[in-house]
Amino acid sequence: MTDLLTHVLVAFVAATVLSWVAGPVTKRHVPLAMVGAVLPDTAKAYLLLGSIRPSVLGVEVSWLALQTLGGSLALAGVVTLFVDRAERRPAAALLGLGVGLHVLLDYLVVRAGGYAPPYLYPFTWAQLPAGNVYLSSDIWPGALAVAVAGVVVIVDRHLSDQ
């Protein structure tokens, strides 16, 4: 993962730009992409709970399943079910966009050994080569995301005023 702020801002930027060009996507759908971008990091609950592979009722489970495409899309499906019916289709699309962008950015993280985790699980266990662009804790991706998001906010306001 990059820091969660980068994930959320990248989703914000992509969804806002989409709202400029895609009719069914409006401003109110932008935060749904941000929510989608948060979902894979529900796996980080283990940082608070202590174990990455706890035993529940005698069965071992892995929090890491939640950071995969399959786990996150299933969670996005749950969120979609609790969005107003008329909004459910764009909600599903934007939640999926947020999840997809999060996974994409995770492939760019520096990994010792050169392999990213199997983020495409359960569709495949394949471990694609890591992009090795930034460490999860690097500050510059977040700074860049803040700058780009700032520009997008200004342009969005300008377009709204027209």
Add this chain to the structure above:
Amino acid sequence: MAGRPLVRILVAGLLLLSVAGMAVDYAASADERTVYPSEEHLEEHYERFHGQEVRVWLVVAEVGDGQFSGGGWQVRVDPVPASVDEGDSVQVVGTARPGTVIEARELFVTERTNKHYMYAVSAIAVLLTAAVTLRHWRPSVDRLALVPRREDP
């Protein structure tokens, strides 16, 4: 389906059940399916991996001459990179040797202060997402759903 919250709750329950199934399968299968064994597996069966390449994450407790240690691991690397300090997080790939020793082939250092930064901005991200979402949506108990606050311009 909108007028049938029980159906939605049932479908949501099935989706959450699928997530639980993935969590169980991932825990059971990842060690055989991934390039490097999990740290839990490594700690339990370290002797099986002697001579093989392994990957661990550790927090540096002590830095010495040609080695550093943390999290029960001793990492040999000569020279120890100047960026490795106590409290830093390090991901290491190297060859497993007897005595929880790893001869490092490649390592990346995350400074302690950067890790604190990551946690802080990630918490901000959660708050920002919640704030922006509630600006455009409100929870409706009657409809058991998030509904738009108003029409967008």
